[in-house]
Amino acid sequence: MVEQDYLRRIVLKEKDVPGGHNIALIDQTVRFALNRGWNVICEGIMHAEQYAGMLNRLRRDHRGRTVFYYFDLSWEETLRRHETRPQSHEFGHDDMRKWYRAADQLGFAEEHVILQESSLDETANRILCEVFGGGAVSQRSEARARL
Numbered sequence: 001m002v003e004q005d006y007l008r009r010i011v012l013k014e015k016d017v018p019g020g021h022n023i024a025l026i027d028q029t030v031r032f033a034l035n036r037g038w039n040v041i042c043e044g045i046m047h048a049e050q051y052a053g054m055l056n057r058l059r060r061d062h063r064g065r066t067v068f069y070y071f072d073l074s075w076e077e078t079l080r081r082h083e084t085r086p087q088s089h090e091f092g093h094d095d096m097r098k099w100y101r102a103a104d105q106l107g108f109a110e111e112h113v114i115l116q117e118s119s120l121d122e123t124a125n126r127i128l129c130e131v132f133g134g135g136a137v138s139q140r141s142e143a144r145a146r147l
Contacts, residue, residue, distance in 0.1 A: 004044025027054045068111040077116045
């Protein structure tokens with residue numbers, strides 16, 4: 001799991017700005033993992049204007065299957081979900097209002113839209129099925145049972 005917020009905020013102590021150092025670090029971290037044969041989830045709120053170029057290069061250069069997901073959330077749903085996060089006290093609604101961008105999709109054919117009505121389990125199952133095939137859901141259930 002390559003987390004944009006962790007690399008940007010914790011490792012680099014950087015604000016999310018155009019041309020930020022985190023973009024190159026995300027790129028290098030994802031490439032490092034992919035080049036070793038690992039499955040990679042690159043996660044974060046990555047505004048298309050700043051991150052699309054890097055993500056497109058990763059998509060183009062990766063020989064395996066690459067899938068992008070866009071969570072289509074209203075402003076109200078974004079706020080509701082923020083309240084459930086451990087980081088909710090670190091930044092408030094005013095900060096989030098500056099960051100929120102509706103319909104900020106990358107425009108790649110591989111980008112799948114997840115609607116806000118999709119539950120956590122539905123979303124996880126969908127991604128597992130689309131990325132790993134039909135057997136992924138049962139494998140996930142078996143893994144949960146072993147935990």
